Amino acid sequence: MEKKNKTTPLKVVRRESGYLLFSDSNTGKEGLESYLQYTADHFFDPHAHDGPLEIYEYSGFRKELASHINSSCRRGLLLGGYVSSDLLPAEFINRLEPKLYVPMSPTSEGYSGLFSQVRGYMGLELSRKPENEDIYRLLSIREHGYMNIHDKPFTYYRELLPLAEQLEKVTQVKSAGLFDVQAFKELSLKIRKAAEDILHRDFDVRGHRSLEKYLNAPDTSLLVGNRVLDKAQLGILAKGNALYLPENDRPASRHLLYCMADFTRNKLLVSGEPFPIRTYRVKDGIPHPVSPQEKIPEKRKTPRKSTGRKIS
Numbered sequence: 010m011e012k013k014n015k016t017t018p019l020k021v022v023r024r025e026s027g028y029l030l031f032s033d034s035n036t037g038k039e040g041l042e043s044y045l046q047y048t049a050d051h052f053f054d055p056h057a058h059d060g061p062l063e064i065y066e067y068s069g070f071r072k073e074l075a076s077h078i079n080s081s082c083r084r085g086l087l088l089g090g091y092v093s094s095d096l097l098p099a100e101f102i103n104r105l106e107p108k109l110y111v112p113m114s115p116t117s118e119g120y121s122g123l124f125s126q127v128r129g130y131m132g133l134e135l136s137r138k139p140e141n142e143d144i145y146r147l148l149s150i151r152e153h154g155y156m157n158i159h160d161k162p163f164t165y166y167r168e169l170l171p172l173a174e175q176l177e178k179v180t181q182v183k184s185a186g187l188f189d190v191q192a193f194k195e196l197s198l199k200i201r202k203a204a205e206d207i208l209h210r211d212f213d214v215r216g217h218r219s220l221e222k223y224l225n226a227p228d229t230s231l232l233v234g235n236r237v238l239d240k241a242q243l244g245i246l247a248k249g250n251a252l253y254l255p256e257n258d259r260p261a262s263r264h265l266l267y268c269m270a271d272f273t274r275n276k277l278l279v280s281g282e283p284f285p286i287r288t289y290r291v292k293d294g295i296p297h298p299v300s301p302q303e304k305i306p307e308k309r310k311t312p313r314k315s316t317g318r319k320i321s
Contacts, residue, residue: 017032067104249269
C-alpha cells in the first residue's frame with residue numbers, strides 16, 4: 010500500500026501560517042482549487058497577507074501524514090487548517106519539490122502573476138472579482154503613470170479619461186524632437202495621483218491603505234516611541250487633532266512628544282514641539298485638551314540658572 014501511495018505526489022501549499030496537504034483525489038483537487046480561488050478573491054484584503062504562496066509536490070511515504078492530508082477540506086476551513094512544521098515528520102520538508110512560487114506583492118504585476126503562474130502550473134483559470142480588477146487597473150496606472158485609452162474600460166475609466174487623453178496627445182508626435190518631456194512628466198504625475206486618490210477613497214487595499222482607514226481600523230496597533238496607542242488616542246488622530254504623549258518625555262524619545270495625521274500626504278507626523286492645531290492627551294481612557302502650558306515639555310518648564318549654558 011505504501012508503494013502505491015507514492016505513485017501520485019501530494020500537492021503541498023506553504024504559507025507563513027503553515028502547510029496544507031492535498032491529495033490527487035477529487036476531494037484534494039477541489040480543496041486546492043478552492044483555496045487558490047479564495048486566495049485570489051482576497052488578494053488585496055489588508056489583513057489577508059500570509060507571506061508568499063508556495064506550492065510543492067511530495068512523493069514520499071504518507072503513513073505519518075494521513076491525518077493531515079485534505080484536513081482543511083474535511084474541516085471546511087479556508088482561513089485555517091494549517092499544519093505547523095512541528096507536527097510534520099522531519100524528512101517531509103527535505104523531500105518537498107518546489108513547483109510554484111508567487112511573492113503575493115500588492116502590485117498590479119503581483120496580482121496578475123498569481124493568475125498566470127497558477128494557469129501555467131495547473132492549467133487552472135481562476136476567476137477574477139470585478140472589485141479586484143478595478144484595484145488592479147488603478148494600481149497599474151499608479152505604478153506606470155499612464156492609462157491606455159484603447160484598453161477595455163473599467164469602473165473608473167471615464168473619471169480618468171480626460172487626463173489619459175491629454176497624455177495620449179502628448180505621446181502622439183511625428184518625431185522624437187517634438188515630444189514634450191516636461192508635459193508628459195506633469196500629466197503622468199497627475200494621473201498617478203488621481204489613481205492613488207481613488208484607491209484611498211473607495212478601497213482599503215493591502216499595502217496601499219489610506220492613513221484615515223488605518224487609524225479607524227479596529228485591529229490597528231501603532232507604536233509611537235514608548236507608547237502603543239489605544240483606541241481613544243487613535244480616534245484623536247483620526248479626527249485630525251494632534252496627540253500629546255507625555256510617556257515620550259525622555260531624552261531618547263522627546264522628539265516623539267507630539268504626533269498628528271497628515272491626511273494630504275498620507276503620513277503620520279511626529280515632533281518634539283507642539284503642532285499648531287487642537288491637541289489632546291488621554292487620561293484614564295478619556296481625551297482631555299492640552300493647555301498651552303502643558304504643551305511645554307517638563308524639562309523646559311524648569312527655570313534656567315543665571316549662569317550656565319542653555320541645552321536645547
